[in-house]
Amino acid sequence: MRILIVEDEKKVAAFIKKGLEEETYAVDIASDGEEGLHLGEQNPYDMIILDLMLPKINGLDILSRLRSQKIDTPILLLTAKDSVDDKVEGLNQGADDYLTKPFAFSELLARIRVLLRRGKAETKTTLEIADLTLDLVSHKVNRGNEEIELTGKEYSLLEYFMRNQGKVLTRTMIAEHVWDYNFDTFTNVIDVYVNHLRKKIDKHFPAKLLHTLRGVGYVMKV
């Protein structure tokens, strides 16, 4: 899952980024409205955290311009305590939720989780395929009875596969959702990580879940 933070206060942005990376999200930061709008238009984020008070272009303008381009990425607004009007205006223009500064990180995280499963009928916090399960909150992964230890990147990659089971994922798609914009196309990190994952989730089990489509990419399916 890849998240954009649009926030001019460097300290706040860095604080959120660090916390989210600990939760294995891939995070980009934009430190003014112009950069935020641009990044938001050009990249398929799974979520945007948007401060309303920004240099160059303000948050509400970014919001409306993204929505007018039919970009329906979940957007969570950050507002100062007293700007009730902006908050309401923001929700009217298609924001999905808001949080008043200052806030507890756990609060932010909980809201992000809710928004990321928006649209799914269920409110489950686990992903499952065959006897493999992934808990989105505790980050525990099990296959059968066995608990599997994963590093951050391994977890993100697995989560992306499990959210898209049955769909063919090209390396380009994987790079865009599991890595951030520093990703270098001409490297084989993705192959290496698929290999790591396979060792942990497939190797000791007869039914393989992670399959290669030569020349195209990978697919997770039973």
Next chain:
Amino acid sequence: MRILIVEDEKKVAAFIKKGLEEETYAVDIASDGEEGLHLGEQNPYDMIILDLMLPKINGLDILSRLRSQKIDTPILLLTAKDSVDDKVEGLNQGADDYLTKPFAFSELLARIRVLLRRGKAETKTTLEIADLTLDLVSHKVNRGNEEIELTGKEYSLLEYFMRNQGKVLTRTMIAEHVWDYNFDTFTNVIDVYVNHLRKKIDKHFPAKLLHTLRGVGYVMKV
């Protein structure tokens, strides 16, 4: 489907080429305006991706010279963030869409898919003939209930046949749309691949779909 990329930044061009090849498009690259114009005039591309800032001949000139020759291949412009005027001028001169650099690959891909079905009334993402179906997004191919596994080239070839069902396709036409400019005319690869395809989509079924027209080419029809 065969696509020309006219782009002088080698890394950008290579990035796009790789992503498109993962989607089984046949891709040629021109690294300056002169080469781009030349290739665009000489080959029946299904789509041209054209950077505006180019050495030798600039993108807008290429665009207008292709259009003045009644070449109406869909053209997607790549523009720098700030060159609004060029973008507008480009659309006026008959470009079909534009994308601002840098961009996410998924965004480019979505736009290409839209342009490639331009003119078709429908917005379907599957091709069908008799009980054979091909899904343009997931790349899944079925005949009846049976799912058919194809390699990249087999898939591209089948897609071309299915987009042109009922039409006689000569080997030259097939080479021009399914292979890139490295294709060697005096080879029988096409015959070999038609044979591969037949084994997979026709062999076990009484009603054949892929027919030979001796001395001419092939046709897909019921």
Next chain:
DNA sequence: ATTGTTTTTTAAGGAATATGTAATGAATAA
């Protein structure tokens, strides 16, 4: 700050598979 540990990335060789070549025989038209 320094050291040790873990994760992430890079790089390279070998294995697997797709693609392209070439040769042979079968089918078709003149």
Next chain:
DNA sequence: TTATTCATTACATATTCCTTAAAAAACAAT
């Protein structure tokens, strides 16, 4: 029949992928 054209198979080559090891970077503990 004879000359073409096509289908089919086996093989060669090229590409892609897997795997491993080691370098680099990030992180934690002292």
